[in-house]
Amino acid sequence: MISIVVIGFGNVGSHLCQAFQNAEEVALVQIYNRSEISLPESLQAIAVTHSISGLAKADVYLLALPDDIISEFSSKLPKSDTLVVHTSGGVSMNSLNRDNHRGVFYPLQSFSKSRKPEFKKIPICIEAEHHSDLNLLQELGESISEKVVAISSEERGRLHLSAVFVNNFVNHMYHISETMLEEADLDFDLLKPLIRETAHKIESMxxxxxxTGPALRGDTKTLEKHLHLLKDSPYKEIYEQLTSSIQETYGKKL
Amino acid sequence: MISIVVIGFGNVGSHLCQAFQNAEEVALVQIYNRSEISLPESLQAIAVTHSISGLAKADVYLLALPDDIISEFSSKLPKSDTLVVHTSGGVSMNSLNRDNHRGVFYPLQSFSKSRKPEFKKIPICIEAEHHSDLNLLQELGESISEKVVAISSEERGRLHLSAVFVNNFVNHMYHISETMLEEADLDFDLLKPLIRETAHKIESMxxxxxxTGPALRGDTKTLEKHLHLLKDSPYKEIYEQLTSSIQETYGKKL
Structure with missing residues (x-):
């Protein structure tokens, strides 16, 4: 049995707590949060503390905290043999205070309060200074997910950068479309099957x-039409730049 | 029963043929293709012609042709009461020759040879000069899809532009990530659950x-890290531009 204290009850922390609570091999012994929190039904039995001095003992302290406070927070933890891990894609393991065993437990997903994640399918990227800690994190990861991979801080940084493209930037493309259709009084729902298919397609190719599309085809007529439609739009430059990038990628310069 | 001749057996044409062949209310009487084609098992019974003079009579001629030849091809068709429609998002109805009844039958999806589309969920955008033709197209659309909407050429142009953002540009984001991960010897599969979730999320919000992400949060440290990783990359400018655009959209300028 792996005992764990989850520190921070934001999006990542709260979803992880519920996943650990459902995992047979894990004992979620306590949740730390700086301010008051209201626990969902499934976590009512779990102890809560608001002070570092009140932290329970555990095999793992899991810091589900904003990037910019991870380092400082870790330095306030009591010195012990506890493994201290953070859950961030963009912070190196070495940002954690060196007085404790250090590691990373990064679930590669974008979490929202309102959506229950399916952890089984979420890759957990782990890293640890000590081999035995890596084994512990492997076990902890496998308790909630089918995919656990050991990845260095440098690799994780690149993975996180790629995640920005396929999540943050892709979502911004959705936003741009949504805005343009709203202005034209058209229903964004019309695009949803296309959005779904675009994502599903790369599962198999x-x-x-x-x-596909006008940029790839070098279809000047359509490109011109689109630029004309965008002539007063803040998104015209994005259209131009992504069109150029597609053409450079596939060697079809106009 | 609506009789139809499908002209052009590329991605759109071939998938539409199979959908119409399965639709009870539609008689697919013939397929035209300029060059030789090999029909799949399910279409073996359908007549094929390679010449315009050999076209069978039908209620609808459906032109599933590349944008740049639609207009010219339509002018070669015999003058009759047949309704001639094209399937393009980016071409106006008036590009069709005025000697026949004109219309548009645009399935809003991105088709690939290797993937069987689920037509039931694909919006069909229709347009026609004459009210009775619009009714005919409505019926034809409903024979294969649950969602048929009447949309003007101008609206369709805007829809098509939006589709470029959520399909072509989104897929380019996937490509950029795939390339970056390949270079770092990391498995693109790690990102697939995130890609799926990003697309599914906007079904409900x-x-x-x-x-989410560093641009929205104004997380300068992460943005700088990412730009450093991208310093020799052809995709650095895209990162910068999309980051700025997100910050302008949500009013968080750095």
């Missing part, structure tokens, strides 16, 4: 094989 | 509510 590479993105380069899945690429 | 607006894109602006779903936005």
């Amino acid at each position: 590479s993105a380069s094989n899945a690429q | 607006s894109a602006s509510n779903a936005q």
Whole structure:
């Protein structure tokens, strides 16, 4: 049995707590949060503390905290043999205070309060200074997910950068479309099957094989039409830049 | 029963043929293709012609042709009462020759040879000069899809532009990530659950509510780290531009 204290009850922390609570091999012994929190039904039995001095003993302290406070918070923890891990894609393991065993437990997903994640399918990227800690994190990861991979801080940084493209930037593309359709009094729902198919397609083919559209075809007439529609839009430059990038990628310069 | 001749057996044409063949209310009487084609098992019974003079009579001629030849091809068709429609998002109805009844039958989806589309869920955007033709297209659309909407050429142009953002540009984001991970010897599969979730999220929330990430948070440290990783990358400018655009959209300028 792995005992764990989850520190921070935001999006990542709260979803992880519920996943650990359902995992047979894990004992969620306590939740730390700086301010008051209201626990969901399924976590009512779990102890809560608001002070570092009140932290329970455990095998793992899991810091589900904003990037910019991870380092400082870790330095306030009591010195012990506890393994201290953070859950961030963008923070190196070495940002954690060196007085404790250090590690990372990064679930590669974008969490929202209102959506229950399916942890089984979420890759857990782990890292640890000591081999025995890596084994512990492997076990902890496997208690909630089918995919646990050991990844260095440098690799994680690149993974996180890629995640920005496929999540944050992709979502911004959705936002741009939504805005444009709203202005034209058209229903964004019309695009949802296309959005779904675009995401599903790359399950079975590479993105380069899945690429289509006027930029790839070198279809000047359509490109001009679109730029005309965008002439007063804040998104015109994005259209131009992504069109150029597609054409450079596939070697079809106009 | 609506009789139809499908002209052009590319991605759109071939998938539509199979959908119409399965639709009870539709008689697919013939397929035209300029060059030789090999029909799949399910279409073996359908007549094929390679010449315009050999076209069978039908209620509807459906032109599933590349944008740039639609207009010219339509002018070669015999003058009759047949309704001639094209399937393009980016071409106006008036590009069709005025000697026949004109219309549009645009399935809003991105088709690939290797993937069987689920037509039931694909919006069909229709347009026609004459009210009776619009009714005919409505019926034809409903024979294969649950969602048929009448949309003007101008609206369709805007819809098509939006589709470029959520399909072509989104797929380019996937490609950029795939390339970056390949270079770092990391498995693109790690990102697939995130890609799926990003697309599924906007089924139940607006894109602006779903936005997350360092650009939105104004997380300068992470942004700088990412730009450093991208310093020799052809995708650095895209990162910068989309980051700025997200910050302008949500009013968080750095």
